[in-house]
Amino acid sequence: MAKEKSKKDKLSDKLFYKLKNCWEGIDKKTEKEVEDLAASYKQFLDKGKTERECTDAACEQLEKNGFINIDTLKEKKPVTGMKVYQNIKGKSVLAAVIGKKSAAEGFNILGAHIDSPRLDLKQNPLYEDNDLALFDTHYYGGIKKYQWTTIPLSMHGVFVKDDGKKIKIRIGEEPGDPVFTVTDLLIHLAKEQMEKKASVVVEGEDLDILAGSRPYEDKDEKEKVKLALLDLLNKKYGITEKDFASAEIEFVPAFKASDVGLDRSLIGAYGHDDRCCAYPALQALITMSQEKPDKTLVCYLSDKEEIGSAGNTGARSLNFEKFLAYLCGEADFRKCLLNSSMLSADVDAAFDPSYASVFDKKNGSYIGKGLSLSKYTGTGGKYGASDANAEFCAKVQAILNRNNVQWQFGELGKVDKGGGGTIALHAANLGIEVLDCGVPVLSMHSPFEVISKIDLYTTYRGYIAFLREA
DSSP states (O other): OHHHHHHHHHHHHHHSOOOOOTTTTOOHHHHHHHHHHHHHHHHHHHHOSSHHHHHHHHHHHHHHTTOEEGGGOSSOSOOTTOEEEEEETTTEEEEEEOOSSOGGGOEEEEEEEOOOOEEEEEEEEEEEETTEEEEEEEEESSOOGGGGSSSOEEEEEEEEOTTSOEEEEEESSSTTOOOBBOOOOOGGGOHHHHTSOHHHHSOGGGOOEEEEOOOOSOTTOSOHHHHHHHHHHHHHHOOOGGGGGGOEEEEEEOOOOEEESTTOOEEEESOHHHHHHHHHHHHHHHHHTTSOOSSEEEEEEEBOGGGTSOSTTBTTSSHHHHHHHHHHTTSOHHHHHHTOEEEEOOOEEBOOGGGGGGSOTTTOBOTTSOEEEESOOEETTTBTOOOOOHHHHHHHHHHHHHTTOOEEEOOSSSTTSOEEOOSHHHHHTTTOEEEEEEOEEBSTTSSSEEEEHHHHHHHHHHHHHHHHHO
16 A cells, blocks of 8 residues: 555656745745845835836946946947846836847847836816815726725825926825825714725725815915915925926825735735836846846836836837847847747736635645746736747746746636736737746735745746746
8 A cells, every 4th residue: 555655646746736835945045035135125115116216226226237328328239248228208117138149039038017006196186175185186007996095195206397307206205204195984974885886985086185284374365275285395396286287296105115924924015016026027137137148138117007008108119119129230120029038027916815716726826836927817718918829838937947946827816707917918919929927916906915025036036047048
């Protein structure tokens, strides 16, 4: 009997794909690397809570590591070994290391997005009602609206004056700063509200932000509180009410990225989707820039993914193609695209035992089990998915296997329970081989998402392996 059991065990070891918890068996050196990456990532999150701030932080890191803005180059021709980047309107960034091989042999690309769901101000946002001043908002991206009430919010963004001067705003992040909030109805009077569907418990037009209550001392003025706030803004920033019409002002959770759990194995923060993939993608490119890669390596941190990647800073714009064409030099651009490989570095929904009914346990991704590979995303019958081919999936899996990077399957819940998309299909439309690959996330699109430190580290190692070998 013992011999039979041993044979069965050996056969299952050979044929089954068994995932372990990636924390198991790691040595002290690796554990330190995990914690160091997590610490630097938390700093990045706190510094970059909007796509503009992420772009600034990314460009700063690139320049520190020898990357040159192509807009400042006198000689535009790409040369082997060059490290270059391009800032796209302050809201997305492309970076590359020129490899030894001809561009016609293709590029290895990591593409992520740096925008996250939030509350944007409308163009005429500030108003007064019963001695309270409020900001009128229009939410951005897919959110559960009720999650954005009664939490501290910070104000970020930019005003642009008639002469083109930019005035940056960041209020609510530093110790002693005031914060903002969206109020909610007290439970004592919420009987009717509590009977509503979750989608309309708080409606979009109700997400108005409490901005102040102290009146300006002018007995003849009707909107004294509004005037007092405009006076404060004018004295500090030199802006008037009409400047809101062209401004980009975003409200995001004011809290900092924090360790979660008694064992500190998790990170809770706003904006993991998709900065927990954007950051390791950027760091992987910087790490690989210290080598002399065979193929040209590219990292693309895009904007507007949460609203369909539209606009001139999103992945559907010409910026991506233009940058790749620049890297090609005189090589055949179309041939380059067809020979290029890309990981769409985007998050996946981690299995949550509290909501197990919407997940497919056999095909879901799990916290602590490594980076997640998603052959397709989309909704319903894979609508909006690029659906990577078997050959490329096998190639990526083989690279990860050779580098001892644990990967897992990922699918966004049960069929017909919902779905979502990434920038993968926009790259695939250019002929590039592309596969979604990223970090599993709990509470995705909430103001406080959660990931595992070990999954962040595994993803970083996987991205390095892909850049080096794809």
